Amino acid sequence: MNRTLYGNLIFELSKKGRKGYSLPQDYDRTHTTAELPEALRRKEAARLPECDELTVVRHYTNLSHNNFGVNDGFYPLGSCTMKYNPVINEEIAGLKAFAGLHPLQPAVTCQGALEVYYNLQESLAELAGLSEFTLNPCAGAHGELTGLMVIRAYHEAQGNKRTKVLIPDSAHGTNPASAAVCGLEVVEVKSLADGTVDVEHLRQLLDEMGEQVAAMMMTNPNTLGIFEPHVLEITEMVHKAGGLMYYDGANLNALLGECRPGDMGFDVMHINLHKTFSTPHGGGGPGSGPVGVRKGLEQFLPTPRVKKVVVNYDSESEPSEWEGFMIDWGTDTALGSVGNFFGNFGVMLKAYAYILSLGSENIKQVGPLATLNANYIKERLKDDYLLPIKGLCKHEVVFDGLKDKSTGVTTMDVAKRLLDYGYHAPTIYFPLLFHESLMIEPTENESKETIDAFIDVMHKIAEEAKTDPELVKTAPHNTPIGRVDDVLAAKQPVTTYWKALENK
Numbered sequence: 001m002n003r004t005l006y007g008n009l010i011f012e013l014s015k016k017g018r019k020g021y022s023l024p025q026d027y028d029r030t031h032t033t034a035e036l037p038e039a040l041r042r043k044e045a046a047r048l049p050e051c052d053e054l055t056v057v058r059h060y061t062n063l064s065h066n067n068f069g070v071n072d073g074f075y076p077l078g079s080c081t082m083k084y085n086p087v088i089n090e091e092i093a094g095l096k097a098f099a100g101l102h103p104l105q106p107a108v109t110c111q112g113a114l115e116v117y118y119n120l121q122e123s124l125a126e127l128a129g130l131s132e133f134t135l136n137p138c139a140g141a142h143g144e145l146t147g148l149m150v151i152r153a154y155h156e157a158q159g160n161k162r163t164k165v166l167i168p169d170s171a172h173g174t175n176p177a178s179a180a181v182c183g184l185e186v187v188e189v190k191s192l193a194d195g196t197v198d199v200e201h202l203r204q205l206l207d208e209m210g211e212q213v214a215a216m217m218m219t220n221p222n223t224l225g226i227f228e229p230h231v232l233e234i235t236e237m238v239h240k241a242g243g244l245m246y247y248d249g250a251n252l253n254a255l256l257g258e259c260r261p262g263d264m265g266f267d268v269m270h271i272n273l274h275k276t277f278s279t280p281h282g283g284g285g286p287g288s289g290p291v292g293v294r295k296g297l298e299q300f301l302p303t304p305r306v307k308k309v310v311v312n313y314d315s316e317s318e319p320s321e322w323e324g325f326m327i328d329w330g331t332d333t334a335l336g337s338v339g340n341f342f343g344n345f346g347v348m349l350k351a352y353a354y355i356l357s358l359g360s361e362n363i364k365q366v367g368p369l370a371t372l373n374a375n376y377i378k379e380r381l382k383d384d385y386l387l388p389i390k391g392l393c394k395h396e397v398v399f400d401g402l403k404d405k406s407t408g409v410t411t412m413d414v415a416k417r418l419l420d421y422g423y424h425a426p427t428i429y430f431p432l433l434f435h436e437s438l439m440i441e442p443t444e445n446e447s448k449e450t451i452d453a454f455i456d457v458m459h460k461i462a463e464e465a466k467t468d469p470e471l472v473k474t475a476p477h478n479t480p481i482g483r484v485d486d487v488l489a490a491k492q493p494v495t496t497y498w499k500a501l502e503n504k
């Protein structure tokens with residue numbers, strides 16, 4: 001393919017008057033524009049590129065070759081978890097009987113889909129050790145907000161004026177953001193040097209403001225991949241003060257088959273389906289962040305929820321009773337619906353396909369395998385990369401950059417050099433607890449050969465940092481675009497072609 005030609009911007013390939021489409025002769029434009037209010041109509045034509053179909057196809061095919069995904073190679077992004085999405089998931093979600101459903105279709109005509117919905121609600125409740133789930137929220141962060149709204153509704157129903165949410169300083173940024181959006185006040189709980197919650201600081205905060213605490217949000221294993229050793233003590237302390245415990249289920253994959261948030265004393269949680277159940281991450285959506293609650297809090301969950309019912313069928317030729325599924329739009333629940341109709345049903349189908357394809361026995365291997373892979377990487381890299389937290393990690397491992405700091409090669413440089421070797425970079429500069437964080441999450445799906453090859457490259461880069469630091473500092477060298485000024489890109493993003501031309 002001619003990359004020089006088709007790799008140009010689509011605007012640069014544009015030729016005035018050229019078209020890549022044709023409309024039927026009798027196409028009636030008046031009908032489509034008549035429905036738009038005058039104020040919303042364009043005053044002048046949009047400056048769209050004008051290209052023939054083949055140029056468009058080649059241009060975008062070309063662009064897609066510059067992309068990198070889990071299907072291209074190892075993608076060790078910590079915390080954000082880029083997990084392989086099995087093809088069977090896609091096939092099932094693409095079945096016409098599911099993909100062709102209309103959200104307003106009468107329940108009696110889509111009993112199969114409702115059964116899947118119901119079964120997923122039940123499976124998540126079982127895996128989490130909680131009572132009920134809503135599948136409505138459309139991302140992990142959306143789940144956090146929903147869960148906090150559940151907690152707020154619970155306290156309001158008790159007549160409690162509790163407005164504070166305790167959040168460890170190691171938490172993912174979405175935790176304080178969700179609390180703030182929910183109108184709650186964030187109070188930071190300090191971490192100890194090993195990254196776990198400082199229980200004494202928590203005790204102090206509860207002594208000072210216990211009766212104002214609505215909840216504590218916790219991620220376990222935390223964002224450093226460490227299992228919180230005092231989790232039982234913590235949930236007990238917060239409950240004693242009258243607060244609820246919120247579990248950020250982003251790292252649930254590390255615990256699958258080992259233990260359950262409900263059994264640790266958590267009251268409300270969300271699950272990022274993409275991290276634990278292999279659905280596409282979706283760049284902030286379209287994802288799915290189901291929210292579960294313990295017994296006694298079900299009435300505060302948003303709707304819709306699917307219920308199993310026994311239908312009495314009054315006909316002589318049919319059985320008089322059969323099991324069916326109905327949609328509970330719950331007019332009397334506190335929150336109503338938080339998402340669009342049922343949430344992202346296609347994503348739920350993929351998660352359910354993953355659960356069924358593993359089965360109740362194999363699913364217990366997810367947590368142990370993810371943990372084994374991360375610890376294997378940790379042990380094999382710790383001589384070259386600085387390991388600030390010793391001991392067992394769970395599904396991800398955090399290094400604090402290269403061990404040898406004398407070369408001046410930073411975590412950013414290592415991440416960029418990895419691109420030259422055909423790997424996606426790990427998560428860098430998160431968690432914020434260390435200056436040169438480099439966080440690797442292999443997930444449970446990777447083979448030993450893949451992990452070994454990655455480890456070899458990491459060793460090679462550590463060696464290059466000593467022998468030829470400039471090579472690493474100026475990487476990447478083998479990618480379509482070299483080192484970009486990411487600070488400039490973040491501070492002054494130019495997101496349209498016409499704007500870019502004006503700036504020239």
Ligand SMILES: Cc1ncc(COP(=O)(O)O)c(C=O)c1O
Nearest residue numbers: 079080139140141172174250272
């Ligand atoms: C610990 C933690 N909490 C919450 C989130 C937010 O989830 P989502 O990206 O699905 O909104 C993430 C995402 O990476 C996370 O790592």
